[in-house]
Amino acid sequence: MTQNPQITPEWIAVDCSATQMRATAMGAAGPLAQATGETSKDLEAALLCLIAPWLSAQTTPVIACGWDAAPFRAVPCMPADAATLVDIPTEDARISLRIAPGLSQTNPADMMCGEETVIAGALALNPDFDGVICLPGLHSRWVHVSAKEVVSFQTFLTGELFSLLSQPDDTLDGFDPTAFEAALSETLSRPEKLGAKLFSLRAEVALMGLSPRAARSGLVGLLIGTELAAAKPYWLGQPIILIGAPGQCDHYAHALRQQGITPATLDAGDCALAGLSKLRGLL
């Protein structure tokens, strides 16, 4: 990131995930500049690293989501509510930091932090949407939205299992749709078989020369198939919006199309920014 002395944002939008932090300098007419960096344990320091070039003698308001430092709000509730923003004291007086709290659910126990603002953004972009929002990721979430509220949600460990089980030195970027579809339909119809199918995939590589590309596509298929089997009450007969990184959304869209569902797709970064802007507008 190069310093640009001409940028003096009205406020700064910050979208944190477990690994990344993205800051957007916002002017009256919209985004002026964007900066992305790694999340660190010291969130304020990591944030200042990114936004220091945009700061001036005056205090700049910062609104952040995905920053796990406030009590979660219980669903059902609106995904964005300016009244629930939490002031976070900062050492640096050039910013005033407010964060959007995450959402929690009691039964079954569940939680999200950051996604609530993405959902608020999706609803800002699609004000009349009633249905299900699916957010693929390290932890994928299925969220039932009705009358602008998050009614209930369920989080799955799918992406984390993929990263734990796939070869870390794997630089493959190819995709084998046949292997993906076969694996998907196996666990979608027999989800209890996941643990056995995961081992069987390795045996096919060792004994039958299954290609690494097919094995990796099969692994994605087995994991998403198991998730879709459990999330069926969410996706069956519902309008679906997928929000996430393009690669992951493609796999979920592919899997849903196999079940006769055509989901809409939104970019997670666009939605997060729309959600943070919505919060700013509500202040």
Next chain:
Amino acid sequence: MTQNPQITPEWIAVDCSATQMRATAMGAAGPLAQATGETSKDLEAALLCLIAPWLSAQTTPVIACGWDAAPFRAVPCMPADAATLVDIPTEDARISLRIAPGLSQTNPADMMCGEETVIAGALALNPDFDGVICLPGLHSRWVHVSAKEVVSFQTFLTGELFSLLSQPDDTLDGFDPTAFEAALSETLSRPEKLGAKLFSLRAEVALMGLSPRAARSGLVGLLIGTELAAAKPYWLGQPIILIGAPGQCDHYAHALRQQGITPATLDAGDCALAGLSKLRGLL
């Protein structure tokens, strides 16, 4: 291990796993001494480290299982067959090394290496057994045995998933039977929920103060419950022998008793030695 110049074994039994190697010096009347070490990429070097004190000018026969260096034998077949032992050339002339090949299955693709000899030992100790042998471990296996042959088997990634998902710095050794049983029955009846229940367990820790001991016992229960749901055709109405490390066998025995099944239990090391002795006797 201290050197004992009085030991001159007739032969040496070696039982390898992914992480450990156990050598037993065998005399005419049975075991004379035992040594255990880590498996290494150079299996011969690791083996010689363990057994050097027992070697003399004469060549000592060594029979090993779990040494993945020979083509696997397709099931159905006898788990131990001396005619299929494979000579492995060694650099050190003081030993003659023969290994028991693993077993493979085509549909569904599956494989085992080492367990076939453990099974042979269990059958040597229980000659009339017909039923199912379950071998918990990093990869747990359910093996259908009939008329002294391995008919079919299925491997599950359960233990590997546990080690990937449990906290690595966790030094807890307590067990919460209530949390275990609740989690077990959840995935045994709804195995497709595994991915969601895994996340929900973390949310219960974060939101409701679930203890680490209960969370860990719940994790074991969720994973074994999913495995039992898929392995039902193996265990339902069958005599069961569990073979493995005591801690893991205890969890599986607990889970099976909840389903009204009382399994027999054998020690994996005893069975491996009985299987290798059976092979030696067949020569």
